[in-house]
Amino acid sequence: MVNFLIRRIIAMIVMFLVITFVAYNVLSLAPGGPLQELQQQQQNNANRLDPFAIERVMVRYEFDLDLIPRYTRWLMGQPNGPLNLFGQEMFGATQVGCLRKGETIFKYPDGRVVVSDCEVPVYLNDLKGRAVSKGILALDFGTSQGVLRGRPVSEVLNSRIGLTLLLQGISSLLALAIAVPLGIYTAVKQYSKLDYATTTVAFLGSSLPSLFWGLMGLLVFAVLFKQWGLPYFPAGTFVSNTPQTVPLIGVIEPESFGDRAWHLILPILILTFVSLSGWIRYIRASVLEVLKQDYVRTARAKGLTERAVILKHAVRNALIPFITLVVTILPGLVAGAIITETIFSLPGVGNLLVAAIYGSDYNVAMAVLLLSVVLTLIAYVLADILYTVADPRIRLR
Amino acid sequence: MAITAINPQKENEKSRKPLARADTQFSIVARRFRRHRLAMVSLLVLGVIFAASILARQISPFERDYLNVESGAKFLPPFSTSPETGAIHWLGTNQIGQDLFTRLIYAARISLTTAILATTLSTLVGTILGTLAGYFRGIVDSVIQRVIDFFSNLPTLPILLILTAVLVTDPRLIPIPTFLIKLLQAIMLFDQEREARVVAALILILTLLGWTGVARLMRGQVLQVREREFVEGARALGASSLAIITRHIVPNAFPPVIVAFTLGLASSLTAETSLSFLGIGIQNPIPTWGNMLAFTQSYMFERPYLPLIPAFPMFLCSVAFNFIGDGLRDALDPRQTK
Numbered sequence: 053m054v055n056f057l058i059r060r061i062i063a064m065i066v067m068f069l070v071i072t073f074v075a076y077n078v079l080s081l082a083p084g085g086p087l088q089e090l091q092q093q094q095q096n097n098a099n100r101l102d103p104f105a106i107e108r109v110m111v112r113y114e115f116d117l118d119l120i121p122r123y124t125r126w127l128m129g130q131p132n133g134p135l136n137l138f139g140q141e142m143f144g145a146t147q148v149g150c151l152r153k154g155e156t157i158f159k160y161p162d163g164r165v166v167v168s169d170c171e172v173p174v175y176l177n178d179l180k181g182r183a184v185s186k187g188i189l190a191l192d193f194g195t196s197q198g199v200l201r202g203r204p205v206s207e208v209l210n211s212r213i214g215l216t217l218l219l220q221g222i223s224s225l226l227a228l229a230i231a232v233p234l235g236i237y238t239a240v241k242q243y244s245k246l247d248y249a250t251t252t253v254a255f256l257g258s259s260l261p262s263l264f265w266g267l268m269g270l271l272v273f274a275v276l277f278k279q280w281g282l283p284y285f286p287a288g289t290f291v292s293n294t295p296q297t298v299p300l301i302g303v304i305e306p307e308s309f310g311d312r313a314w315h316l317i318l319p320i321l322i323l324t325f326v327s328l329s330g331w332i333r334y335i336r337a338s339v340l341e342v343l344k345q346d347y348v349r350t351a352r353a354k355g356l357t358e359r360a361v362i363l364k365h366a367v368r369n370a371l372i373p374f375i376t377l378v379v380t381i382l383p384g385l386v387a388g389a390i391i392t393e394t395i396f397s398l399p400g401v402g403n404l405l406v407a408a409i410y411g412s413d414y415n416v417a418m419a420v421l422l423l424s425v426v427l428t429l430i431a432y433v434l435a436d437i438l439y440t441v442a443d444p445r446i447r448l449r
Numbered sequence: 450m451a452i453t454a455i456n457p458q459k460e461n462e463k464s465r466k467p468l469a470r471a472d473t474q475f476s477i478v479a480r481r482f483r484r485h486r487l488a489m490v491s492l493l494v495l496g497v498i499f500a501a502s503i504l505a506r507q508i509s510p511f512e513r514d515y516l517n518v519e520s521g522a523k524f525l526p527p528f529s530t531s532p533e534t535g536a537i538h539w540l541g542t543n544q545i546g547q548d549l550f551t552r553l554i555y556a557a558r559i560s561l562t563t564a565i566l567a568t569t570l571s572t573l574v575g576t577i578l579g580t581l582a583g584y585f586r587g588i589v590d591s592v593i594q595r596v597i598d599f600f601s602n603l604p605t606l607p608i609l610l611i612l613t614a615v616l617v618t619d620p621r622l623i624p625i626p627t628f629l630i631k632l633l634q635a636i637m638l639f640d641q642e643r644e645a646r647v648v649a650a651l652i653l654i655l656t657l658l659g660w661t662g663v664a665r666l667m668r669g670q671v672l673q674v675r676e677r678e679f680v681e682g683a684r685a686l687g688a689s690s691l692a693i694i695t696r697h698i699v700p701n702a703f704p705p706v707i708v709a710f711t712l713g714l715a716s717s718l719t720a721e722t723s724l725s726f727l728g729i730g731i732q733n734p735i736p737t738w739g740n741m742l743a744f745t746q747s748y749m750f751e752r753p754y755l756p757l758i759p760a761f762p763m764f765l766c767s768v769a770f771n772f773i774g775d776g777l778r779d780a781l782d783p784r785q786t787k
């Protein structure tokens with residue numbers, strides 16, 4: 053077990069490094085970036101920016117550095133100057149980036165001639181005294197470059213994550229609370245009326261994405277219900293600015309608890325419905341599989357009550373899929389509601405990620421990605437550990 | 450599936466009829482599939498949508514990006530006549546006066562081709578890698594397993610968003626041979642090569658993130674099949690690994706992959722639609738169901754019918770893929786003897 057955990061943690065660290073490195077590099081390949089706006093301003097004569105101003109911005113966003121030093125500075129705040137060994141500064145003249153591109157010929161006093169494609173190189177020495185984040189390993193996500201320019205990313209994330217946690221937390225718990233009993237029940241009472249109804253609804257729910265159900269929900273419960281004079285839900289806003297009169301419910305004061313709830317009910321219901329549908333099918337299938345096994349027949353033959361057969365023998369053996377399911381909630385807590393948040397204009401993390409990608413805010417995008425990668429990795433290890441608890445036959449080696 | 454509502458007694462009567470000797474595996478599966486009524490209806494519906502999208506240029510009354518410059522041609526209601534050409538806007542026009550029916554058909558062509566190509570490619574990659582891992586085991590297996598673990602531990606949607614955002618804005622970052630781009634351009638009826646590059650980039654991204662499921666499935670299947678007697682027999686007769694894999698292992702391990710392919714079509718379609726909806730995948734002026742939905746969302750208060758226009762074919766296709774997948778799963782199930 054300990055051995056297994058050590059190996060898994062090492063594998064997790066490697067994966068973490070690979071994913072972040074690849075993602076960081078892919079993002080920096082993106083054309084434009086935060087500088088595009090400034091460069092366009094420079095081309096526009098009316099609002100002329102001098103090239104040095106752009107270079108200063110480049111330095112602030114570290115776009116003058118090569119990928120690897122930039123990544124390591126983002127990861128752990130190093131290198132921030134020449135290597136300091138026993139009071140000796142070393143490698144100070146190593147080139148780590150290029151501030152201005154352009155072919156330049158360097159003639160050294162000893163006769164060497166070096167042709168470089170960099171006009172103003174950046175050396176390790178230049179990094180001394182430059183502002184740097186502590187690195188994500190120290191939980192410092194750096195500075196936002198687009199969404200809230202200049203503010204720490206953690207502040208941006210903090211302002212968004214509560215809503216997503218609320219949405220995903222409530223909807224996952226609701227979905228679990230409905231899916232588990234209903235999944236077991238429909239498996240036990242296969243071909244009953246409730247089974248047909250449930251499987252049909254669950255089939256439709258899981259065939260179509262949250263995009264479809266979200267828009268249809270909005271269309272019916274926000275647009276059409278309003279037109280028909282029925283109690284409706286709001287669309288496209290997160291808080292009301294003026295008191296809203298809803299038929300049959302009454303007046304909803306802006307910024308009150310009722311207002312919050314009114315805005316969140318529909319997205320939560322949509323999220324619940326979509327995950328619920330998949331989960332019911334999953335649980336039903338795994339319980340059905342277990343019910344066919346010989347030991348269930350044995351348990352019945354022993355004369356156990358149906359209740360004991362199902363709860364002690366069938367469900368216990370169908371626990372493994374349950375665990376897989378519960379554990380997948382974890383990574384969804386951060387960026388699991390991207391589409392729903394966009395449809396309902398809810399300022400959560402998913403919405404933030406989309407905004408960060410639009411605004412080339414790489415530090416924010418990387419932070420969101422990072423959180424979901426870490427949560428996914430933790431979820432899988434957690435699942436492996438829980439498997440051994442649920443089924444003593446599984447040994448982790 | 451419970452949805453098919455098969456009466457068990459009726460089934461028994463049918464199975465009492467002696468099976469003809471000449472039944473091939475294919476005809477047995479085909480007969481079982483035909484009995485799955487919803488899957489057959491789905492096949493028909495999909496056939497109609499496919500036919501419409503194949504004949505896009507012939508059916509559609511307008512050019513894809515045709516702009517009705519007449520003022521007042523915006524948001525024409527369905528069945529109205531175009532003031533310029535006299536042709537009928539079957540589904541009306543959008544916010545800038547483009548014919549929605551035309552764009553819907555082209556979008557079907559683009560969305561469905563993207564889904565089919567992405568799923569085919571990822572199934573192909575998954576099958577090959579899964580077969581290699583299952584057949585050769587040992588080091589090949591552990592390397593491929595690590596790669597599968599890596600990809601399946603990724604948070605799919607965030608990664609998809611980031612990759613697409615970067616690669617679709619500058620599709621030249623992925624080197625794709627020009628003749629393939631030309632081919633795609635011809636298939637999707639694009640006027641510009643850039644449009645084809647964007648779609649090609651999206652297809653490759655969906656493939657990159659989509660192959661692991663099939664690989665895992667195929668590996669499991671191959672691990673079972675390679676221990677069967679006929680494989681041992683072939684090996685004893687001196688067949689090469691290649692011959693054993695292509696003639697014995699893949700055909701016997703493949704049925705679950707066919708089901709996975711059908712269901713994969715639905716999820717590729719979903720992924721493409723969602724990305725395009727967010728404005729990160731395929732973007733205007735290329736029509737897809739996803740970006741059409743995104744536009745209708747802004748206008749649905751005044752015109753509630755608008756979102757239904759792209760949502761309906763999307764609904765039909767997703768449900769049809771899932772029904773066909775279920776039908777195939779039942780038909781290919783070896784435990785079923787009828």
